[in-house]
Amino acid sequence: MTDPGSRLLDSFSLAPRPITPDDIPQLHELSVAVGWMHRAEDWAVALRLGEGIFLADEIGRPFGSAMWFPVSDDLAMLGMVITTPRLQERGAGRWMMEQIMARTGGRDLALNATRAAFRLYLALGFQPGLTVWQHQGIVTAVPGAAPRVRAMRPDDRDAIHALDTRAYTTHRRAALDLFLEQSEGSVIEEGGQITGYALCRRFGRGHVVGPIVAATPRDAAALTVPHLAAHQGRYLRIDTRETQGPFVDLLNASGLTARDTVTTMTLGRPRPVDPQAHVFALAIQAIG
Template identity: 50%
Template sequence: MEFAETLDIGGYELSIEPMTPADIPRLHELSVAVSWPHRADDWAMVIGLGHGWVARDQIGRIFGSAMWFPFSRTVASIGMVITSPRMQDQGAGRWLMRRVLDETQGRARVLNATKEAFRLYVSLGFKTLAPVAQRNGIVTACPDFGTGARPMRDADRTRILELDTNAMGVARPEVMWAILGVSEGMVIEREGRITGFALMRHFGRGRVIGPIVAESEQDAIALCGPFVAAHQGDFLRVDTREPEGTPFTDFLSAAGIVPYDAVQRMSLEPLPEPTGPARTFGLINQALG
């Protein structure tokens, strides 16, 4: 597919260039402009894990970004697609997405669409899968969460990767090793075998719990409970596909981690099916799934 390396929008001539760590200050400004919570450190992590492009004007300002993350040779997650408010609805987002779609041909593509970008993705052929709720807030209480979880040990990490692969339907070892390196973890062990885990790390305004992989809602609650108990008065976030009114989401609401926003999970091609029996109760984040 022929691709234009420059784009003229309302008198701004934009060039598309590879994203690098040197762009982090301007990328942080871009995400702040659209009220995304990502810190400079959060940008540094995703740049280290994926491939990205920026739309830059002639004096170096960044007006848009788009990234993709290779989960495997057959699956890619697309994320961090942002255009500055003055460029929204002007074609910059579609231009960046075309570059990403060109680069990821041959893989099944998945993303989480904001309300602002949903129509763009539909026009590119993406199909809806399931909504994802962004839940966050200051922890005001710690509901009962039972027992059964213990702190993660180094020896648990290989099994955690296996559980994540089974719950996702695709292996993403580079992503998971990076997340494990900056996270606290809780696991559930039964008869000497790890059956579920939850990780928590610094992100945005506070901390995010994710991924969360468990065989049942009660296990998911038991995994998150120690984090909630340890961070009363702090800001916590969970991104989940679990609907309102379930024991897991009721637990989060009772703790003060309440619905804030929602995105729509979408894919361009069929995705591999999870093999379970554990499933994903909480995402790493919206870009990485």
């Protein structure tokens, strides 16, 4: 008889178990197999911020994963959801998502859906929002630096937390602290107040710039320029919901063209928008 905590799929039983750091080599193998650029180190970051389940057969072969990230007491992100092509049409994805959603404690939920998983999340009650455009490539050109932008300093931390809370409508302390620890940053300071920030850290094939939080597209572009300059001739990635304007124009002119998309989807209460603290780029798709 199949264990009630497992499921019989394709003539063999798959059992979910909590992800541990020891699973990272197999998780990395799984993500490479579906074309993700995550390094083993990127999986380690995800495990520092969230928890999840690992789907394996009786002899430990990896077939799927799903994670949830407790951003705050009222919001969780879902991500790192992978099922092998062999199981995608056999209900494994929905089964894993139901397992993960049951662990989130009634929080509002958000995720960034690939095209392959979009219909599954609709069936689970998620509402589609804006498209996220994955801009990436080798930085080929960099404009001159903006005079209002300076390098981030350690004493900017509290102001960056306050601005990020306004932009994301919740205080995601643990995630932002980790990103600050791993990143080089730029800020815009006006009248002694931080009105925008951008972080850049190692990720995937090179580096990723995000989050970027600013009041205007021009400010977002100005915050991005130092990171483009620091990585000229190297691979850079920026995930944004912007489709036009000076920020997107800068990315395209610098060699970072849109290569792929996901769709932001939510389940729960509508969240307020602060027009003076806008998210121009995500940290990573799994965290937002």
